Amino acid sequence: MTVVEQTQGAPRPTPVRIGGARGGPPLSTVLRKDNWRLQPTLTALGLLGFIGYSVWAALRNGDFYAGNVGRDYLSPLYSPCLTHSCTTAGYVWGGWSWWRVSPAWLILAFPGAFRTTCYYYRKAYYRSFWLSPPGCAVPDAGSTGTGRRSRYTGETRFPLLLQNLHRYTWYFAVVFAGILTWDAIASFRFTNGVGVAVGTLLFVVNAIFIWAYTLGCHACRHLCGGNLKRMSEAPVRHWFWKNISSQLNAHHQLFAWCSLFSIIATDLYTYLVASGAIHDPRLF
Ligand code: FES
Numbered sequence: 001m002t003v004v005e006q007t008q009g010a011p012r013p014t015p016v017r018i019g020g021a022r023g024g025p026p027l028s029t030v031l032r033k034d035n036w037r038l039q040p041t042l043t044a045l046g047l048l049g050f051i052g053y054s055v056w057a058a059l060r061n062g063d064f065y066a067g068n069v070g071r072d073y074l075s076p077l078y079s080p081c082l083t084h085s086c087t088t089a090g091y092v093w094g095g096w097s098w099w100r101v102s103p104a105w106l107i108l109a110f111p112g113a114f115r116t117t118c119y120y121y122r123k124a125y126y127r128s129f130w131l132s133p134p135g136c137a138v139p140d141a142g143s144t145g146t147g148r149r150s151r152y153t154g155e156t157r158f159p160l161l162l163q164n165l166h167r168y169t170w171y172f173a174v175v176f177a178g179i180l181t182w183d184a185i186a187s188f189r190f191t192n193g194v195g196v197a198v199g200t201l202l203f204v205v206n207a208i209f210i211w212a213y214t215l216g217c218h219a220c221r222h223l224c225g226g227n228l229k230r231m232s233e234a235p236v237r238h239w240f241w242k243n244i245s246s247q248l249n250a251h252h253q254l255f256a257w258c259s260l261f262s263i264i265a266t267d268l269y270t271y272l273v274a275s276g277a278i279h280d281p282r283l284f
Contacts, residue, residue, distance in 0.1 A: 030137065030138050030139070031137060032135070032136075032137055032138065036134065036135040036136075036138055037134070037135075039127075039135070040127045040128040040131070040134050040135065041128070043124045043125075043127065043128040044128035044129060046257070046260075047121075047124065047125065047128065047129075050260050050264065053264055054077060054108060057075070057077050057104060057267050057271070058077065058102050058104035058105055058108060059102060060102070060271070061085075061101070061102035061103075061104070063270075063271045063274040063275040064077070064078040064081070064104070064267075064270060064271065064274065065078070065081070065086070065270070065274060066199070066270055066273045066274040066280070068274060069273060069274065069276065069280070070190055070191040070192070071187070071190065071197065071199060071273060071280060072186040072187055072188075072189040072190070073183075073187055073199050073203065073269075073270045073273060073274070074183050074186070074270070075104075075266065075267040075270040075271065076180055076183065076206060076210075076263050076266050076267060077104050077107060077108065077263065077267045078103055078104050078107060079107065079179055079180060079183050080107070080179050081103050082095075082096055082099070082103060082106055083095070083096045083097075083099040083103040083106070084096060084097040084099070085103060086103060110169070110172045110173075110176060111172075111173065111176055113165070113169045113172070114166070114169040114170065114172060114173040115256075117162070117163045117165060117166035117169060118166065118217070118256065119166070119218050119252075120252050120253050120256050121256065122163060166219055167219040167222070167223075170214070170217055170219040170220060170223075173214045173217070174214060176210075177207070177210045177211050177214045180206065180207050180210050181207045181211070183203060183207070184200075184203040184204045184206065184207040187199060187200045187203035187204070188200055190282070195282055195283075195284060196282070196283045196284055197280045197281060197282045197283060198269075198280055198281050198283070199269055199270070199273060199280045200283075201283075202262070202265060202266050202269050203266060205262055206259075206262040206263060206265070206266045209255060209258045209259040209262045210259050210262075210263075212248050212251075212255040212258070212259070213248075213252070213255040213256055213258075213259040215244055215245055215248050216245060216247075216248030216249040216250075216251065216252045216255055217245075217249075217252070218249065218252075220245050221241060221245040221246060221249050224237045224238075224240045224241035224244075224245050225237065225238065225241035225242075225245070225246075
């Protein structure tokens, strides 16, 4: 066993075992002096808030399309709208009459799978909900009294094995990003012609954030720059990897949150406009 002693800035030296079992020292001897609980707490609150809002929006099963007030706004939580209930809204993507509950449930599964298996969100919920570990240099909540977890299998067994599907969910995410782009274009359409309103801006910003999040995905980055012996063999892929995917990937966490908030904002705004609770000011 190698023992290193922290001698600077601590009243008493704390032995740290290098190469020890996963989990580190017991919580009572965490060396971090900052408020390391803050970030996982805020993350947990943010994710719970989004989940709660999405469930409420899906159960709402109404006012997800603002065609009744002359706007071509379709909530991103209901897009593409595939069921019979959407045909009255003017959108006829599928017209499925056999689907009896909210059409949002059909949609949420795909972006839900993409986000749940995202590398950033994995870190977020492993830290915030499972406390495994809650932060760098902080032991797992499941650690034993000595700060060690007795068994660790990572993502090699069910259900965490499913995290490996992330690269495939990315293809669905690209399709959904394309559909939301179409919705953003449709938001320029009014009953009396083409224009721009506050809602139009929201839809456009939402589509931009969705693309920024999707193209900055680690799977996308690998798709562009991976499996190449020499980048010079694939100049287009190299350009995309270097200038788009890697640039966006550096801010993946930021876009993960921005796109979450933009989805909520766009859905809420559509709901408020469609239900007549607010007026959507036309800018030009
Ligand atoms: S790693 Fe986050 S979306 Fe793929």
